[in-house]
Amino acid sequence: MxxxxxxxxxxxxxxxxxxxxxxxDFHATWSGWAADIIRDLSGGEAATMARIASEIGFDLAVGQFRPESPMIAGTNREGAECVARALPGRDVDEIEHLLMLSAAEAAxxxxxxxxxxxxxxxxxxxxxxxxxxxxxxxxxxxxxxxxxxxxxxxxxxxxxxxxxxxxxxxxxxxxxxxxxxxxxxxxxxxxxxxxxxxxxxxxxxxxxxxxxxxxxxxxxxxxxxxxxxxxxxxxxxx
Incomplete structure (x- = not known):
């Protein structure tokens, strides 16, 4: 009763x-991961880092996602499509798989x-x-x-x-x-x-x-x- x-x-x-x-917590979980993935995908090349950061709505100077970032509420596929726009010639399916594996290991x-x-x-x-x-x-x-x-x-x-x-x-x-x-x-x-x-x-x-x-x-x-x-x-x- x-x-x-x-x-x-x-x-x-x-x-x-x-x-x-x-x-x-979003920023505590994902800001460091995003900075690392931008560096890894760009090979550390400054112009490419800036393109990726712009496409995914990440502020490199502050080290955080911007509130309007499509990565915040979007799917892993949508995130991969954003990154692919900054990396002509890279396969979006490959990027999607890479993001899935990398994100799964974020603490x-x-x-x-x-x-x-x-x-x-x-x-x-x-x-x-x-x-x-x-x-x-x-x-x-x-x-x-x-x-x-x-x-x-x-x-x-x-x-x-x-x-x-x-x-x-x-x-x-x-x-x-x-x-x-x-x-x-x-x-x-x-x-x-x-x-x-x-x-x-x-x-x-x-x-x-x-x-x-x-x-x-x-x-x-x-x-x-x-x-x-x-x-x-x-x-x-x-």
Missing amino acids: TAIRKSMARKVDAILFDKDGTLF PAPAVPLAELLGDFMADGLALGVMTNDTEYGARRHLEHAGIETCFTFVAGFDSGHGAKPQPGPLLAFARQTGLAPERIVMVGDSTHDLRAGRAAGMQTVGVLTGTSLADELWPLADAVLPDIGHLPAWVAA
């Missing part, structure tokens, strides 16, 4: 997380202590999933690296066969797997892609500020905007 009352009182019965900028920087937070959600009976526009291979590698892969019953990338955000397909695949109505699920992410997908799927939406988007960008699409996912338990229980 207590468990039933608790379920009825909370806002949702499942949480679908974005990965980069949500579970993991993810947790936005908050994840194991305890996710463990508490699981203990409360919440179903947990991850949907990212990264590859599924990369997502699983990062979750494994952080020691949290077993917390999730659903892990999907843009290449998992459900589509990519901001389309609702992968979110609805999670709803089908859990057997829950979409309105009992919250999509949590740091970008408008995440929140648009959540709205299109009929889910609740929460934005977090551990990516590159500002609160003012997220609020029109969000039921709440939180500093990070560490604030989710209070929101879920409210």
Whole structure:
């Protein structure tokens, strides 16, 4: 009876997380990786480095992605296409494969202590999933690296066969797997892609500020905007 009352009182019965900028701090995870990949692909040649950086929206002087970077919410394929424009003669499929393998080995920087937070959600009976526009291979590698892969019953990338955000397909695949109505699920992410997908799927939406988007960008699409996912338990229980 207590468990039933608790379920009825909370806002949702499942949480679908974005990965980069949500579970993991975006800049802490990806800025160093991007600088390295630009250097490696260009052979250190300054003009080529500048072309790659321009195409992927990376500020070489600051050492960070610009907020408008297509790499932030785009798929691995879209990132490869950006890089390929700066490297005439290089095969986009080859670049895509290289980016997948390299990105999968990037050390993810947790936005908050994840194991305890996710463990508490699981203990409360919440179903947990991850949907990212990264590859599924990369997502699983990062979750494994952080020691949290077993917390999730659903892990999907843009290449998992459900589509990519901001389309609702992968979110609805999670709803089908859990057997829950979409309105009992919250999509949590740091970008408008995440929140648009959540709205299109009929889910609740929460934005977090551990990516590159500002609160003012997220609020029109969000039921709440939180500093990070560490604030989710209070929101879920409210």
